[in-house]
Amino acid sequence: DTSAWDWMQKETRKPTDITTQSLWKNALIRLGHQRYVWFHCGHHIVLDGFTGGLVAARVAQVYSARAEGREPGLSEYNSPEILSEQERIYGESRRYEADKEYWRRELTDLPEPVSLSVRPHKPLTGENGGELAREISLSAESVERITEVGKAYGGSLPQTLTALLAAYIFLVTEQNDLVVGMPVSARVNRILRKTPGMVANGIVLRFHFDEGITFSDLVQQSRSVMMRALRHQLFRYEELRRNLGLLETGQHITRLGINIEPFNYRLAFGECVARNRNISNGSMQDLTFFVFDRQDGRGLVIQADANPALYTAEELDAHLERIRLMVNKI
Secondary structure, eight states, X not given: OHHHHHHHXXXXXXXXXXXXXXXXXXXXXXXXXXXXXXXXXXXXXXXXXXXXXXXXXXXXXXXXXXXXXXXXXXOOOOOTXXXXXXXXXXXXXXXXXXXXXXXXXXXXXXXXXXXXXXXXXXXXXXXXXXXXXXXXXXXXXXXXXXXXXXXXXXXXXXXXXXXXXXXXXXXXXXXXEEEEEEEEOOOOSHHHHXXXXXXXXXXXXXXXXXXXXXXXXXXXXXXXXXXXXXXXXXXXXXXXXXXXXXXXXXOOSOSEEEEEEOOOOOEEEXXXXXXXXXXXXXXXXXXXXXXXOOSSSSOEEEEEEEOTTTOOHHHHHHHHHHHHHHHHHO
């Protein structure tokens, strides 16, 4: 298992020449008589995490059909060319103008980006690029408690988890006007949800920590901030940076991110039941907290993915353990 894991991590970290090399690869690794790992990864220029799920679901569908001696039938997915048409329609729509105006108002007078690193921030390059990831697990009982607390305060589990992680970042940085990034699928209609390709986007969440704020207040603020931002998630993050004059200078709106992934990845390959595990989220400019909720009754995994030039494994472990303490106090 360790050898397979090390090999897969090495494969995901290999540099890719997008003009000459394959942008998607996979392998079937045999661990034992009835135990296998199917590894697949792709370059972000051609696919996002949502598309990875589409690929896995289609492979499972084809495998199961073949195992049962029947034809799998044609895929129901749309051609990737449709994405260009969808982008054109959006760019000419009133929604585009409304989204642009929303983000203009939301991002007025932005504070300086903060970091949890004690080291000077460096732009991501080939020399300091890469990814350092550490994780902790939360029990099903802890998740149930967080869920109930969130419901009592009017928030969903993702909104409550976002509030908790934002609170942690505030406690470390003491940034009252806190801006964090959040990856989103940006698949707001059925056409986009049925089309493989690179659609994922980034939105910005802006929190305000007033004196005396309670966790109940923060959950409600998280709910409001996330709902508003998600309504405007089609507006491209790179265009936000361009409008703010940051693209030319290489600056970012924020260095820190929160990514809640409440996806059910339970797939059946014939009679074989599979469990999904995320291997890599790509290079990190600074630090992003991921929360994986596989909805399998096994609890949650909170993962810190960081730029190894800015953090050590011990520092990430310390952050995660403090987050665990916060969870235990809820």
